[in-house]
Amino acid sequence: MNIPSDLQYTDHDEWIRVEGTTLTVGVSDFAQDQLGEIVHVELPEVGSTLAAGDAACEVESVKAVAEVYTPVSGTVVAVNEALEDEPEKVNEDPYGAWLFRIETTDTLSGTLDATAYAAKVG
Amino acid sequence: MDQELRRTPFYDHHVAAGARIVPFAGFGMPVQYSGVQEEHLATRSACGLFDVSHMGEVRVRGPKAEDALMWLLSNAIRRLAVGQAQYNAMCTPEGGVVDDVFVYREGAEDFLVCVNAANRAKDFQWMIDNNPEGAEIIDEGDQWAQLAIQGPKAVEVVRALAPAEVPDLGRHRFVRGPFAGIDGCLIARTGYTGEDGFEVFLPAATAVPAWSAILEAGAPHGLLPVGLGARDTLRLEAGNCLYGHELDATTSPLAAGLGWITKVKKPGGFIGCDAIVARRDAGAERVLVGFRVDGKRIARQGMAVLVGGTAVGEVTSGTRGPSVGVAVGMAYVDRAHAEIGTELTIDVRGREATAHVVKMPFV
Numbered sequence: 001m002n003i004p005s006d007l008q009y010t011d012h013d014e015w016i017r018v019e020g021t022t023l024t025v026g027v028s029d030f031a032q033d034q035l036g037e038i039v040h041v042e043l044p045e046v047g048s049t050l051a052a053g054d055a056a057c058e059v060e061s062v063k064a065v066a067e068v069y070t071p072v073s074g075t076v077v078a079v080n081e082a083l084e085d086e087p088e089k090v091n092e093d094p095y096g097a098w099l100f101r102i103e104t105t106d107t108l109s110g111t112l113d114a115t116a117y118a119a120k121v122g
Numbered sequence: 123m124d125q126e127l128r129r130t131p132f133y134d135h136h137v138a139a140g141a142r143i144v145p146f147a148g149f150g151m152p153v154q155y156s157g158v159q160e161e162h163l164a165t166r167s168a169c170g171l172f173d174v175s176h177m178g179e180v181r182v183r184g185p186k187a188e189d190a191l192m193w194l195l196s197n198a199i200r201r202l203a204v205g206q207a208q209y210n211a212m213c214t215p216e217g218g219v220v221d222d223v224f225v226y227r228e229g230a231e232d233f234l235v236c237v238n239a240a241n242r243a244k245d246f247q248w249m250i251d252n253n254p255e256g257a258e259i260i261d262e263g264d265q266w267a268q269l270a271i272q273g274p275k276a277v278e279v280v281r282a283l284a285p286a287e288v289p290d291l292g293r294h295r296f297v298r299g300p301f302a303g304i305d306g307c308l309i310a311r312t313g314y315t316g317e318d319g320f321e322v323f324l325p326a327a328t329a330v331p332a333w334s335a336i337l338e339a340g341a342p343h344g345l346l347p348v349g350l351g352a353r354d355t356l357r358l359e360a361g362n363c364l365y366g367h368e369l370d371a372t373t374s375p376l377a378a379g380l381g382w383i384t385k386v387k388k389p390g391g392f393i394g395c396d397a398i399v400a401r402r403d404a405g406a407e408r409v410l411v412g413f414r415v416d417g418k419r420i421a422r423q424g425m426a427v428l429v430g431g432t433a434v435g436e437v438t439s440g441t442r443g444p445s446v447g448v449a450v451g452m453a454y455v456d457r458a459h460a461e462i463g464t465e466l467t468i469d470v471r472g473r474e475a476t477a478h479v480v481k482m483p484f485v
Contacts, residue, residue: 036154036157036351037158039159039442040418040419040420040442042419060420062159062444
């Protein structure tokens, strides 16, 4: 199980990269493995305003659908549109296949570091 | 506390092959090996091997066996020849469906009924309780393993494994004989995937070596082991009903499009026959349709179907069909909206997706 040490993780198996006030969100290797082959990603709209804990997008496999939650409140500033045509990238490269970027004034809290996340899903 | 999951005779092979095991109908079953889409496409283009040993088998025999099944089941059991298999619905007096089953006639007074895994105990009890003719009814579910070999290359795969007449079996015909070195098998040209293929009942006690033998014989033909995930996408593309989705105790077999196995005029009738006819004549029942979704969202079981903002039905199954390449599904809709080409709206978790009624099968 690949769990990069430079990312934060949530209880819902999202990964988060923090760069200043911009957070990039994707789903973890564990999450994509559990879901199986991803066939559709429903991305949020750029410019939409979300509250912490809102479902920001959906990742759908042949058998199941998972909602991806934003860990902070803010405005969606970018989405990975390439996933609309190649949703399988989420399986192939879960940490490269980011889903959305959100600009926030919140301080990220309640997340797990790689060690803690590894302990949870291991 | 979780109940211990039962295992089929081939369980260790699934684990060794890296399958993901999930609970299904009380069994730990392989949902996928290499991946649902790869397994699906291999079955359409070459061949897939499925462990379906979780399915149940009920023996019905004796001088009253035929009469008992004529009463219990919807199809024309009396017309079934020895060595022939037939799809049937087992119905409630209210015209709902207890289960959909496959009946294999082994002799004038000897039938094997294959039932859905989730319905094994219920079906057996139902058959015992609705047996006024006094046929002998025996639960053989634990005695049989079952494998399906499906796909355009299936006939080539079984050529090396089965008696010489097997590749020439007609559709829904079967023979008894050795298969993959296992004696006493029932080998049928039947299946659930929409492809040519065979289903083989093997004595559970001796079945284990068959798995590897079939994989070996199939390898040159591109055979892959296939899990329940692809079994579901294959049957859905083929337009086949699945109990618990398209069929249950509330659905009439006619509404489900199973008029071809529902012989409402057969002499003596059958359990539920009058109710099925009455429900049909009342004309108020929703009917099963196939649909294709525009765009990339996937409709799933339980989602509402709308026309002009009014609920007109409900999705029973839906997936992205690996062979058709788009999201497809089945839904019960009001009769007024069942015509081919009708535009439907499906409520996909609060967002509307447009779909159209299309003819089934999807492939």
